[in-house]
Amino acid sequence: MALGNCKVAVALLLFLSCSSSFYGDAGDTITPSQPIKDPEAIVSAGNRFELGFFSPVNSTYRYVGIWYSNISAETQVLWVANRNKPINDSSGTMTISEDGNLVVLNGLGEVLWSSNVSIGFNQSTAQLTDDGNLVMKAGPNGNLVWQSFQQPTDTYLPKMRLSANARTGNKTLLMSWRSSSDPSVGNFSAGVNPFGIPELFIWYNGHPFWRSGPWVGQNFIGIPGMSTSVYLSGFTLQDEGDGTFTLSLIVDPAFRYSNVLTSHGKFTEQYWDSEKQGWEYTWEAPSTDCDIYGKCGSFGSCDAQSSPICTCLKGFVAKNPDEWNKGIWTSGCVRMTSLQCDRIQNGSEVGKEDGFMKLEMMKVPTFAEYRSYPSSEQECKDECLRNCSCVAYSYYNGFGCMAWTGNLIDIQKFSEGGTGLNIRLPYTELDNKRNMKVIISMSVIGGGIAICICVFLSWKWMGTHRERKLISEETLSFKTREAQGTVFYGNSPENVREVKLEPLFKLQILETATNNFDISKKLGQGGFGAVYWGKLPDGQEIAVKRLSKTSGQGLEEFMNEVVVISKLQHRNLVRLLGCCVEGEEMMLVYEYLPNKSLDAFLFDSLRKGQLHWERRFDIINGICRGLLYLHRDSRLRIIHRDLKPSNILLDRELNPKISDFGMARIFSGSEDQAWKLWNEGDITALVDPAISDPCFQVEIFRCIQIGLLCVQELAKDRPAVSTISSMLNSEIVDLPPPKKPAFVERQSSVDTEAITQSQKINSINNVTISDLNGR
Template sequence: MVVLLNTHCHFVLLLLATLSCFSLKFCLGEDRITFLTPIKDSETLLSRSGVFRLGFLTPVNSTVHLRYVGIWYGKVPVQTVVWVANKDTPINDTTGVVSISNDGNLVVTHGRNLLLWSTNLTVPVATNATWVQLMDNGNLRLQDNINNREILWESFEHPYNSLLPRMNLGTDNRARENLKLTSWRSYVDPSPGNYTAGLVPFTFPELLIWKSNVPVWRSGPWNGQVFIGLPDVPLFIDGFNLNNDNQGTLSMSFANDSFMYHMNLDPNGAMYFRSWNTSTRAWTVDAIIPSTTCDVYNRCGPFASCSLKEVPLCNCIKGFVPRNNIEWNGGSWSNECVRRVPLQCKGDGFIKMQRMKVPANAEQSLANEKNCPKQCIDNCSCTAYAYDRGIGCMLWSGNLVDMQSSLWSGIDLYIRVAHSELKTHTRSKRAIMITAPVLGVAFVAAVCVILACRKFKKRPAPEKDRSAELLFKKMEELTSDNESASNQVKLKDLPLFEFKVLATATDSFSPGNKLGQGGFGPVYKGKLPEGQEIAVKRLSRASGQGLEELMNEVVVISKLQHRNLVKLLGCCIEGEERLLVYEYMPKKSLDAYLFDPLKQKILDWRTRFNIMEGICRGLLYLHRDSRLKIIHRDLKASNILLDDNLNPKISDFGLARVFRANEDEANTRRVVGTYGYMSPEYAMEGLFSEKSDVFSLGVLFLEIISGRKNSHKEENNLNLLAYAWKLWNDGEVASLADPVVLDESFGKEITKCVHIGLLCVQEIANDRPSVSTVIGMLTTEITNLPEPKQPAFIARGGVYEAECSDQSSQKVSINDVSLSTVTGR
């Protein structure tokens, strides 16, 4: 009886032990894998707070059902994978298992325990002595359960295509390896791609991106706060830290510890910095590098600098000329620039270049700021020097490559040139120094004469500046025929800013705050004392626009309120200063994304469709729904601004025309606008109406769909309208779409949008649909759209030649400047 009882007790204990083994996963938590609790294809591991999940996945949009073990964001509805284990060995069925092997390694197997991936460690521990935990920061850890939970392996030391907060790039302390990111082969294939990115322990640490081990982008050296010469990526100031402990470790950290940030190396070699937007439930792209064509490594060749503000982009630095002028002028900049005058060693000097991304391969010198120039001049092989307080003295010898100018984070670079070259460079300065005093004396004399004349004629003292009052008086007269007295533009209706307030907000209109340049003048970013960010448009004296355009802008936009129109906050009229103050649009203009090979990837098809619809709704408000009937007359990609969520807002109303209530069409002898977007009846006859804006809208549609400018020449030297018409006739309309958005699931919608675009650019104005009709076509399932007629190809040869009279000057801009002034026939 006792024996039977003991046997029964042993059986119960064994049963309890077995059940406890199966429930161990639930005891320890769902964030762990143990020897007894592997996970199968249908199961996942969830970090303690649910931020990250590990399990089997198939990449989104993949047409092949291959299974990979990876880590992705658990709280994000869009699959966002940050790490993959068996990237080279996918599973083609659902028999996969992630488990702890007998030797203590974390392994991925399938079928009959066929090994596909392993942490591959020699673990001197007994079976069931290790376990794996998925941490809330996305790190997967293999730990020793016996030796004080020693970390034996972790995914953060084996990064793939994503860098997460608290993750390191650079030299790994444990493995002594240089940790790098590696891109996927494609968006649906996680196997290793052609691009890698990482920290290079040069004399001064730098971030690099390589394609097949060849550099394609370089950040510039780290100075303790920022990479010198990095494009406008504010995250590197506020969110990143480089632990320069002589071990070359770059760590990524944010003040916000939510871990909903990451940096991703895209299959095409671009690094995206993304943060999760809880309101839109989508990833927001905070920055992309490289972001411009000038960011491409050694874009312009040795001894040349790249600048987006210059035409052409590439120019030999001061003291140098192209080796082959014919190739250089033809746009082939790979051939190096050469010195105009050979160095003599003794007697050489330096030419200063401001706000530069310094060249590659800097050498360190212990010289202080005062002795840095001497350190270079005493070494005949030294070709340039620079000094930064965070780094110290930097010297270069040999070729100077990968330089950019006019960067907000750039520093002054001093180029060594021959003494005679230095004289040439300073000659113009000397002329200015001589001329300035002479002009100053002449100016003072002129002022004295004027004052004497005024005193002699006993003219009254000048009144205070009444420019603003006179301006608003003209505005009231301008709007008196269109609105009742209660709706007229009054001085009190729109805030007037003091010039000194706007100057302070923009740091005295610093070049570093310049957002862009339009026909009206430059636009600057600023911040008011209360913290509100603004965009300030300042009238340029060289602009073809002036008081009339500013009046137009204020009259038109001050009374308009619509989610797809940019908001005017106020203006400033003091003396000769004319400034307009707008809400700041952080994503800048549509053309900055649409025509950039790297940024255009952000604009997927759904985003582009929403942008087209938003532009239409803003335009409909102008034409029909606002208190004023307004024709914009300069609708183009650079005048469409994007907010944080990439919603479009129509801007730049300096050329807009307010119609009277009974007007449908008007005629002008002063044709304004941008060629490539102008309707034929407006460009040739000066006739404009709602249908003029519809023509511009059609051009915008085709540009948004294709990602190409109308001025860009396609096959057979056709512009975009002609090329779209050719594809329409050939039955290949869908091929017009930008490859970035081309998808079979959107094929019909893309074809319909091209169809609508062609209807809008028909040559005869009456054949074009109204904006309300366009919205109906976009937002409904209408399939029987009218056949389009041949578009007006008015941009042949790049510049339209118009007859001009003595009464107006001709100022022509093509696709990127806000103002064109010609005379209609």
């Protein structure tokens, strides 16, 4: 009996031993004959990492994952296998399948996850290393065929490599969890962007969300303090030579350290504090609103220390002022003045050469281009200036020259770190300050000479001043009477007779305001003459239209504009502030409109995209309101007769204002093209590609049809402006088909007549004046 009991005991011990061997700790390796079943686990040889089954916080689903050993899986899981297909119960198994792949199975034997590689051998093993990498080897030589580091989840570990290939587009990315209780693939991903100068990016559903700034050999210059951080400085980015860039992290293995992409899009740096038994966070990005990619749009700069945080760069204004004032900045900013290359291409006045404005401690824009050949900052600047497409450059010591073309996006002002950024601006937008030492020296040297000259001239001036004043006043009075007589002759309703040349600006005031009509203040050139920007002593900005002595136009057109505009007040008409008639000078002074004329947008390949269809429709309506006022509601009934894009000025909010009442040249060109395309049914060819949105097609075509109705042969067929306004606002739904424009049938005869006339008379240009008679 005792012997029998002994045998039973031995058998039981053997059974328990075998059971323990089968279900217990399987070391660090998984084989076909040695799987792991829930809740079993394997541990790396150095007891640093553990792989097994776990359930996230507030979840009953089971997953296979890797975490630091002796730290609860609930605290942080570093890698998850079946993240998108959880197991509903505790029946899961991780093993090697018949085809040699590592798989996760549920209780029914269904494959929920697989390493999914073509091995070529039916025997393979998987091992958990002390780096936290699950590696699979196959074949007689134990070749590496798969590793978990190639398929990371949300955690970046030391010795892990995030790579991206600029040629193929292939990337190894971190993918966030859906939430803290759901490890399935979330909305955020992170990795290397290899285009231009490589950067570390976070994407939200494929769209940029945050970026590190360019890699300059030792650090990412868009991360303040990175060069002084013990952990962040462990990053290295290598060019593999085939278009592949690989980001690696080298940290002391004694640390339990990781970078995690959270479900909220934060990229955090953390390490395990053994004394506190918790994770310590040393850095995270994005950390402020300014870190969000493109927060201030193109050509906008973000400063987390300022309120509001977004401002337009110098020389730029908000593209959408209404949104900007509401704190919606993503539409960005646009240039106030074109660069020199753009002015050359547009055939406008070239002016002086562009320059650069330097901004310090900046996060430079995205998509920088590396220029290897400039060996100094001056050469980098010169190279950018020679390239019409270059809008900014930066020179970083130890790395070299960076340049940007196109829109500048995601610019940020730092309180520390960053680098210098040089923005290309037209000459008129630069702070061109003279050297104060030179000014002081010249003042001292010339002071004595000036005093002597002044003493000599003062007594002479006293004697002749009264005589010159009388002559000037007499000349002005004569010119004023002559001009008024010219304009009013045969055209003198009672309200016109009330017009006076007031207020009169003194020539000296306008010369001072425009820096003596310096070329840098010139806004444009028309048939009347040049227009200059100026600033009065009280700070008010003005536009001064100066009659050219060789323009072929004179007092009649000059006075016509004074008469017309001085009697008009409407928000869609340019406002005349006054005029100047002194000596040989005749000038008109207007309110300054910073966005220049409509043609500067419509016919500029870079700027026309700023006028989306809704904005263009608002401009059309504004012009219509202005014309309705001129034709029906003003004290004078006025027919403009020279309405064209160059005569429509835009204020800061891009509201239209009609200008040039009587002094612009007649528009010329192939004016029958709008009609031919309509007649051929090819209406879409008329539409600017910048606004060719199918959503607005009906509205755009309606505006084209209204435009053709306005240029029909017979005046009786053309709609009144009040009718046009109703058509634009769809108060009149059905529009009549347009008849042929007058210039289509008469163009050939007009051209012939023009040639004949040119042989008889030498005319500088043709002008139109505003007609003060009603239709």
